[in-house]
Amino acid sequence: MRKSLESFGDLYVVATPIGNLEDMTMRAGRILSIVDYIAAEDTRRTKTLLRQLGVNTRTRAYHDYNEELVSKAVISDLKGGLDVALVSDAGTPQVSDPGYHLVKQAFSAGIRVIPIPGPSALSAAISVSGVPTASFLFEGFLPSKGKKRQETLERLAREEHSVVLYEAPHRIISLLDAMSLTMGENRGLTIARELTKLHEQVCYGTLGSILAAFENDTIPCRGEFVIVVEGEKNKAPLIDIGAEHIMRELIRELPLSKAADVASRLVGQSRKSLYAFGLELKNKL
CATH class of the missing domain: 1.10.10 (Arc Repressor Mutant, subunit A)
Known part of the structure; x- marks a missing residue:
């Protein structure tokens, strides 16, 4: 997709499957096959995906640790007329994944940024949520521990809208414990595990009942989790x-x-x- 030296290339922000290859859109597959290269959060995972699609486009690493530096090089290539696709290791770039620096610099340079929508753990969890999601706050991954996490939970406990969180398996119990203490064990939530994968599981209940399900292994501590917790319904009661x-x-x-x-x-x-x-x-x- 090389262009004349007088025109810039395009930056395609491409969503890729979060677990099930059948969720790959035809448009996304086509774009990945015709760009000059792919800026990928995890080149090994992206190369595996490309092999499954029969695509031979080259990749270069673009992740949290080199995002600012590599963005400059990618912008230079785009200015030179190359078309580039941006992908995360799974799902949609910028949704708790790298992409911000590159997209911002592309806009600043007058480069066209084109979304290629598709899979996202956020939208998948929202679509099967048992709590209201007409409006919601997406927080992604919270601080893993300490004062900063507690302050964040205290702020979210007052939030009137539903809140969406991501969490890793080794921290899920401690997060739910802290949420139960801060928000109350009767706060409703939906928890989704391994979305679109073989062992996908979606459960609705309260913080108390979901914690009990972890304790009796009805919900295993395995896989990536998405939590959709309902907002605060009642104002703080009056006290004397x-x-x-x-x-x-x-x-x-x-x-x-x-x-x-x-x-x-x-x-x-x-x-x-x-x-x-x-x-x-x-x-x-």
Whole structure:
């Protein structure tokens, strides 16, 4: 697809299967076969896909660790008239995958950016969700642990829209535990595992019931997970003046969860209402 020196090439952002080769669109396969090369997050996986498609287009590595550097080289090639396809290791680029730097630089350089839509774990999970998804917030992978993750969960606990998260198998239990503590075990969610693959599993329940399903191995800790959790339906309940004063003092010295536990024992109000009040209070401080 070489063009005259007076014209730029096109950047194609191509979605590829997340597990089932039959999800590859005819258009995506055609584009991958006619571009000059493919910028791929994982060249080994992309070469496997290309072999299955009978495509011989060359690849070059483009991932989180070299994204900024390689973007400059790809932009130079595009300016030289080459057509380039951008793919992630599976699914749609930029959806919790590299692509931002290259796409932004392409627009800045006046290069045409063309989406080739297709598979995405996000859209697949939304399509089978048992919670409302007319509007939703996509957070992708949360910080793996520590204060930053807890602060993020506390923010999401107040979110009115449904929230979509990705998680790896070795962290799924700890994430659900933290979500249950922060959002309450009765918060509804859909959890999807190994979407489009042989052992695909989609379950709907509450944080409490889904955690129980992991404990009895109804849901194995294997494969990649997508979580769609419903938004907060109720505003924080009112608490009395004494409890409010105690919570104000405790959250200055203790983590929110511990402060709610201590305050509940001191004033005899529910831990859940005190925790909800604490979230609102922290947001104002």
